[in-house]
Amino acid sequence: MPKKTKKNNPRYVVGIDLGGTKILAAVVDDKGQVLGRSKRKTRGKTDNATDPETVTDRVVTCVQDAVAAAGLKLGDIAAVGASAPGPVNVETGFVARMANLPGWEEGFAFGPELSKRLKLPVWVDNDVNLGTLGEVVYGAGRGMKDVIGIFVGTGIGGGIVLGGKLRRGVRWAAGEIGHMFVDISAVQRGGPVCGCGEPGHVEAIASRGAISRRLAAAIAAGEPTLLATEVKDESDLTSGAIRRAWEAGDELTRRVIAETQEVMGLLIASVVNLLDPEGIILGGGLVESLGDAYVEPVRRHAYAHFFLPDRAGEVKIMRAALGDDATILGAAVLARSGL
Amino acid sequence: MPKKTKKNNPRYVVGIDLGGTKILAAVVDDKGQVLGRSKRKTRGKTDNATDPETVTDRVVTCVQDAVAAAGLKLGDIAAVGASAPGPVNVETGFVARMANLPGWEEGFAFGPELSKRLKLPVWVDNDVNLGTLGEVVYGAGRGMKDVIGIFVGTGIGGGIVLGGKLRRGVRWAAGEIGHMFVDISAVQRGGPVCGCGEPGHVEAIASRGAISRRLAAAIAAGEPTLLATEVKDESDLTSGAIRRAWEAGDELTRRVIAETQEVMGLLIASVVNLLDPEGIILGGGLVESLGDAYVEPVRRHAYAHFFLPDRAGEVKIMRAALGDDATILGAAVLARSGL
Numbered sequence: 001m002p003k004k005t006k007k008n009n010p011r012y013v014v015g016i017d018l019g020g021t022k023i024l025a026a027v028v029d030d031k032g033q034v035l036g037r038s039k040r041k042t043r044g045k046t047d048n049a050t051d052p053e054t055v056t057d058r059v060v061t062c063v064q065d066a067v068a069a070a071g072l073k074l075g076d077i078a079a080v081g082a083s084a085p086g087p088v089n090v091e092t093g094f095v096a097r098m099a100n101l102p103g104w105e106e107g108f109a110f111g112p113e114l115s116k117r118l119k120l121p122v123w124v125d126n127d128v129n130l131g132t133l134g135e136v137v138y139g140a141g142r143g144m145k146d147v148i149g150i151f152v153g154t155g156i157g158g159g160i161v162l163g164g165k166l167r168r169g170v171r172w173a174a175g176e177i178g179h180m181f182v183d184i185s186a187v188q189r190g191g192p193v194c195g196c197g198e199p200g201h202v203e204a205i206a207s208r209g210a211i212s213r214r215l216a217a218a219i220a221a222g223e224p225t226l227l228a229t230e231v232k233d234e235s236d237l238t239s240g241a242i243r244r245a246w247e248a249g250d251e252l253t254r255r256v257i258a259e260t261q262e263v264m265g266l267l268i269a270s271v272v273n274l275l276d277p278e279g280i281i282l283g284g285g286l287v288e289s290l291g292d293a294y295v296e297p298v299r300r301h302a303y304a305h306f307f308l309p310d311r312a313g314e315v316k317i318m319r320a321a322l323g324d325d326a327t328i329l330g331a332a333v334l335a336r337s338g339l
Numbered sequence: 340m341p342k343k344t345k346k347n348n349p350r351y352v353v354g355i356d357l358g359g360t361k362i363l364a365a366v367v368d369d370k371g372q373v374l375g376r377s378k379r380k381t382r383g384k385t386d387n388a389t390d391p392e393t394v395t396d397r398v399v400t401c402v403q404d405a406v407a408a409a410g411l412k413l414g415d416i417a418a419v420g421a422s423a424p425g426p427v428n429v430e431t432g433f434v435a436r437m438a439n440l441p442g443w444e445e446g447f448a449f450g451p452e453l454s455k456r457l458k459l460p461v462w463v464d465n466d467v468n469l470g471t472l473g474e475v476v477y478g479a480g481r482g483m484k485d486v487i488g489i490f491v492g493t494g495i496g497g498g499i500v501l502g503g504k505l506r507r508g509v510r511w512a513a514g515e516i517g518h519m520f521v522d523i524s525a526v527q528r529g530g531p532v533c534g535c536g537e538p539g540h541v542e543a544i545a546s547r548g549a550i551s552r553r554l555a556a557a558i559a560a561g562e563p564t565l566l567a568t569e570v571k572d573e574s575d576l577t578s579g580a581i582r583r584a585w586e587a588g589d590e591l592t593r594r595v596i597a598e599t600q601e602v603m604g605l606l607i608a609s610v611v612n613l614l615d616p617e618g619i620i621l622g623g624g625l626v627e628s629l630g631d632a633y634v635e636p637v638r639r640h641a642y643a644h645f646f647l648p649d650r651a652g653e654v655k656i657m658r659a660a661l662g663d664d665a666t667i668l669g670a671a672v673l674a675r676s677g678l
Contacts, residue, residue, distance in 0.1 A: 087647065096647075146509060158613070162501065169615020170485060171653055176646045180609040184544075184602055185524050198644065200605070205523075263523055266539070270519040271613065274497070276508020305537065307515045308426065308435075314510050 009076050014063055014120075015331030016082035017127060017324070018042070018055070020100025024324065025062040027070035027077070028332035032138040034325070036070025038062045042101070051103040056110065060117045080120050081335030083127035083327045084110060087172050093124045096172075099195070123334045127327050129166050129175060131320075132159025134330030135281050139321040146277040149320070150177055150268070151284035153239075155195045156203040162277070178203030182267055202267045206260035208286040212237035214256050225252040239289035246290060257290070258297065265301020272315050273307045283320025295319045348415050353402055353459075354670030355421035356466060356663070357381070357394070359439025363663065364401040366409035366416070367671035371477040373664070375409025377401045381440070390442040395449065399456045419459050420674030422466035422666050423449055426511050432463045435511075438534070462673045466666050468505050468514060470659075471498025473669030474620050478660040485616040488659070489516055489607070490623035492578075494534045495542040501616075517542030521606055541606045545599035547625040551576035553595050564591040578628035585629060596629070597636065604640020611654050612646045622659025634658045 012035070017024040019042060026037040040062040043050055059082070067074055086098040093111015098104040115122040125133075132149030141147040141161070149159040158177030160167040167174045179201050183191065187200040192213065194204035204210055216234040219227060227245050231237055245253040268280050280302075287294050299317040306312040320326060351374070356363040358381060365376040379401040382389055398421070406413055425437040432450015437443040454461040471488030480486040480500070488498040497516030499506035506513045518540045522530065526539040531552065533543035543549055555573040558566060566584050570576055584592040607619050619641075626633050638656040645651040659665060 160614070162506070167501070167614065170617045171615055171647055171650050173647050173650075174613065174615035176612040176615075179612040179646045181605045181644070182520055182523050184522050184605055187605060188601075196646065262527075266520045266523055266526060270609075273515040273518040274513065274610065274613070275499070275506065276510055276513035276515075278509045305520070307518045307535065308510055308512050311510050311512075 010078045010336075012070070012072060012077050013332050013335035014066060014077050014080045015130075015328035015335060016059060016063065016080065017130075017327040017331065018059060018082060018084055019127065020050075020085055020098075023055075023059055023062045024328050025059070025066040026325075026328045026332070027066050027072060028329060030336070032329055032332070034328075036066050036068070036072070037328075038065035038069055040065070049103075050101045052101075052105075052108045052110065052113070055101065055104075056113050056117065059114060063118060074118060074120065077120055079335040080114065080118060080122045081130070081331035081333070082111070082114060082122060082124045083130045083331050084124055085127050088124050088126050089172050090123065090125050090168055093122060095124065121335075123338060125166070125168075125331075125334055126159075126172075126175070128157035129159040129168070130330030130334060131157075131283065131326040132161055132175075132281065132330065133166055133333050134322055134326035134328070135283065135320050136161045136164075137333050138329050139326060140281045140318040141279050144278045144316075146275070147279045147281060148177075148271055148275065148277050149281045149283065150264075150271075151320075152207060152264070152282070152287050153285035154207065154209045156207045157284070160275075162275075177267070177271065178207065180267065180270065182263060182270070202263060206263040206267070208239055208242070208284075211242065211256055211260055211286070215242070215253065218252055218256075223252055226250040227253065239285040242286070243289040246293070257294070261294065261297040262301045264298045265303075266305060268298065268302035268317065269305035272302070277315060279316040279318055281318050281320050283326065287319060288323060292319065349417045349675075351409070351411060351416050352671050352674035353405060353416050353419045354469075354667035354672075354674060355398060355402065355419065356469075356666040356670065357398060357421060357423055358466065359389075359424055359437075362394075362398055362401045363667050364398070364405040365664075365667045365671070366405050366411060367668060369675070371668055371671070373667075375405050375407070375411070376667075377404035377408055379404070388442075389440045391440075391444075391447045391449065391452070394440065394443075395452050395456065398453060402457060413457060413459065416459055418674040419453065419457060419461045420469070420670035420672070421450070421453060421461060421463045422469045422670050423463055424466050427463050427465050428511050429462065429464050429507055432461060434463065460674075462677060464505070464507075464670075464673055465498075465511075465514070467496035468498040468507070469669030469673060470496075470622065470665040471500055471514075471620065471669065472505055472672050473661055473665035473667070474622065474659050475500045475503075476672050477668050478665060479620045479657040480618050483617045483655075485614070486618045486620060487516075487610055487614065487616050488620045488622065489603075489610075490659075491546060491603070491621070491626050492624035493546065493548045495546045496623070499614075501614075516606070516610065517546065519606065519609065521602060521609070541602060545602040545606070547578055547581070547623075550581065550595055550599055550625070554581070554592065557591055557595075562591055565589040566592065578624040581625070582628040585632070596633070600633065600636040601640045603637045605644055607637065607641040607656065608644035611641070616654060618655040618657055620657050620659050622665065626658060627662060631658065
C-alpha cells in the first residue's frame, strides 16, 4: 500500500480501468468530474502482446494522454487508482493470474510497477469492485452505504460495499457472485459449465455468455429464430445481436432471456436474504443493452422471493447509471481514499 | 436502544436465550465465565400460553433465578442481553412476529418491557445472530473477525460477523441463510418446501426438518431402514433418532445425510465465493448430534467448490464449540457492548 503524499494537488486524481481489450484512464476532480480522458487498446496492433511489462507501459501512456487532455501535468496528480480484471491484493498492489491477460502470472507487482513509472502513489483493486464503488459514490447507489453490484456480461461479476467500504475478503476474493450455486441438480447430473469450469453456478446459466451458448445450440438444432440469418457462430451472439432479436420480438430470444431473468431474480433474493442490503445495482453489457426491459422482470422475480416480503421494497433494485465510467470513477475514489 | 448506566457493576451482565420451548439465562462475567444459570419452560404447564406478557414474566423469573444462583442481586447486574427467535430491531428492542411464539405480534416491545420489569438496560437481538457472536467471541471462532455461522436444526439459520460486528441488515433481516436458493429446478417444477413455504431454499432440502420429512416419506414408501421399527411418525425423527440410525450404519439414513452434506458444502462454497470470510462455523442440533461425522464431509464438499481452490484452506470450516451456551454468551457480549 503506497503512502499518501501531500505534495501534489489533492483535487486531481487519475482513475484507470484496465481490461483485456481496452485501457481507459481519466483525470477526476474531487466532485467526480472527469477533466480529461484517454482510451487505448490493451493489445499491440502487430504483436498482440499482453505481457505485464508491455501492458503496464501502455497504461502509463494512456495516463499521460489523459493528463494532457485535462491540460495538466503528472506533477499535478495526487494519486492514481487502477482496476485489474481479476483478484488483487489491495494492500500490496500485486495481482493474481488474470484470465483475460495472458502472460500475467500470479504475483505481478502491477501497483508498484505503475507507481515506479508514474512516480505517483498507486492503488489497485479488482475491476468489478471499483465499478460497484463508482456506482455507489457517484451513480445509481448515491447516498447508500450497503450495496451489492451485479454485472452481467460474458460472465457475472459482483462487488460488495458494506458500511460504505468495499468488502475484499480474507483472500481478496469476495464478490464472486457468478460462482454462487443456484442449481444443485446441474452439479449432480451435469449441466452447462461456468467460465471457471463448474456447472450449477449462476454464471453458467444466466450470463450473456450462457445465453449466447443456449441460443447457438438452439440455432444449431434448427429452432426457428430471427437470429438464424444474422448469426454465423456463437461469437456473433453479442449483447447487441441479442437486443436486436429481443426488440424484434424473436420468441426464442425472449424465452431464453425470460428464463435467465427469473434465475437472476432468485440470485438477488438469495443475496438479499443473506445480507439484507439497502440496494442492488444491476449493470454490465447485457443490462446496458436491454435496459429496463431487463431490469424490471428481474426486480419483480426478486421481490417475489425476499424474506420479509411485506418489506421487500425497502431494498432497492437499480440499474447501473455510469456505464463504462463506473470503474474509472471507482478507481478515482480508491485513489482519493486509499484502502 | 437503552442508555448505558455506570451505577451497576460492569463485571456482571445477564445473557438470555429465549426459544419456543425453553428460556435460558446466565450471569456472565467479563471473561465470559458463567457464574450462575437458570432454565425454564417457555410455555406454562397447564395453559401452554405464549402470549408476550406471560412469557416476558417467565423470562424475568428465569433472570432472577440465575442471578440468585450466582449469589448476586439484580442491583449487581450492569446490563442484560436477550435473544428472540426471529427478526429483532436491535435499536428499539421491538421484535417481529415469532413463528415459534404464537401470540407475539409484529412490534411487541420485548426489550423495553423486559427493561421496565428488571429495571436494567436490555438489548435484544436474533438468537442465531447471538449464537454466532458467542461462538466468535468465546467459541470456535475466537480471534477471528469475519465469520459466518450456519446452524442446522429444524430449519437452517445463519449469523454474519464482519469486522468483528454482527451484520444486521437494513430490515434487521440479514443472515437468513436457510432461505438462499440452491435448487432453481425446485422453484420451476415444484419440490419440498421450506419453513417459509418456498421450494428451492437450502432449508427445504438440507435442514434436519427436511431430512426427517424425506426419511418419513421413505419409511411410508416401505424402503428398508432400521428407522422403521423406531419411528411411529415424523416427529419421532429427531436428531437423536437420526444419529442412532446413522451410527448403526442404516443405509437410507446414511444416503440421505450424505446428499444433504453435499448440498451444505455447495451452500458454504456459495457464501464463501460471495464473502470470502476467515471462517465458517457449523452448529445446531443436527451438527451437535452427528459431530465431526457431519462436519468432515461438508468441509470436503465445500473446499472442492471454492473460488481460488488453491487457497481454499485459508477459509476455516469449524464445528461450533459452545452448544447451548453460544446464544447466552453472545447475549452477554451484546449486553456488554451494546449495538
